[in-house]
Amino acid sequence: MAFTSWRGVVGNIKPTMRPGSVEELCRILPEGVGIIPLFLDIQRGVREEFTTIIPHYEPLIAKLAEHEVDIIHPEGAPPFMVLGYQGEAELIKKWEKTYKTQVFTSGTNHIRALNALKVKRFIGASYFPGKINETFGKYFVDAGFDVLGMEGIDVPFQEVGNLSAEMVYAHVKRVFLKHKDEAEGIYLLGSGWRVMGIIDMLEADLGVPVIHPVPARCWEIQKRLMINHPVKGYGRLLSEMLPG
Numbered sequence: 001m002a003f004t005s006w007r008g009v010v011g012n013i014k015p016t017m018r019p020g021s022v023e024e025l026c027r028i029l030p031e032g033v034g035i036i037p038l039f040l041d042i043q044r045g046v047r048e049e050f051t052t053i054i055p056h057y058e059p060l061i062a063k064l065a066e067h068e069v070d071i072i073h074p075e076g077a078p079p080f081m082v083l084g085y086q087g088e089a090e091l092i093k094k095w096e097k098t099y100k101t102q103v104f105t106s107g108t109n110h111i112r113a114l115n116a117l118k119v120k121r122f123i124g125a126s127y128f129p130g131k132i133n134e135t136f137g138k139y140f141v142d143a144g145f146d147v148l149g150m151e152g153i154d155v156p157f158q159e160v161g162n163l164s165a166e167m168v169y170a171h172v173k174r175v176f177l178k179h180k181d182e183a184e185g186i187y188l189l190g191s192g193w194r195v196m197g198i199i200d201m202l203e204a205d206l207g208v209p210v211i212h213p214v215p216a217r218c219w220e221i222q223k224r225l226m227i228n229h230p231v232k233g234y235g236r237l238l239s240e241m242l243p244g
């Protein structure tokens with residue numbers, strides 16, 4: 001490999017050209033971990049786009065494997081959740097066999113994070129309106145979880161990054177209060193909203209752990225690279241570097 005970092009290198013495939021989550025991840029990763037980000041260009045955030053984007057990941061996976069990164073992380077929960085839990089598992093197995101590199105997706109990362117937090121029953125919130133949230137919920141049901149509710153905010157896909165943290169907090173709290181006697185955790189689907197600052201607040205106010213994609217991503221990268229660097233301020237998973 002022509003370029004390296006002393007604690008490991010992650011090849012990251014972003015599903016959109018949206019800024020935000022790469023910077024957020026770089027800020028909380030420990031020193032010595034390198035990221036090579038590559039990008040797809042999902043623009044509308046609709047089911048039809050998610051079903052056609054999957055083949056476009058593989059050339060980027062091949063490119064990252066050619067550069068001998070330690071981990072390949074194809075991001076984007078919706079495309080793989082639309083593919084389905086079993087379909088995703090088969091695809092990851094094929095990629096790992098072909099490219100001889102460990103691969104994890106957003107969905108598998110979130111499953112591991114939920115298991116690390118010992119959460120089996122949870123509510124979910126997304127920034128996708130309508131029936132596609134049922135598909136997201138089914139993905140987790142097929143993985144063995146009890147999804148009490150998966151509700152989206154109706155916002156244009158290109159404007160997700162402009163949602164205020166206060167608006168997201170209120171939305172999540174409304175969903176949680178419908179199931180407060182049952183829910184063991186809160187799941188925030190998607191890296192597009194800029195709401196890392198409310199993770200600790202939600203955990204303190206509602207008394208359950210919160211799974212947010214960026215801290216969960218940081219947590220799993222560390223686990224796979226055999227690093228143990230707790231980061232406070234973004235939820236229990238990362239602040240305690242829970243085993244998983």
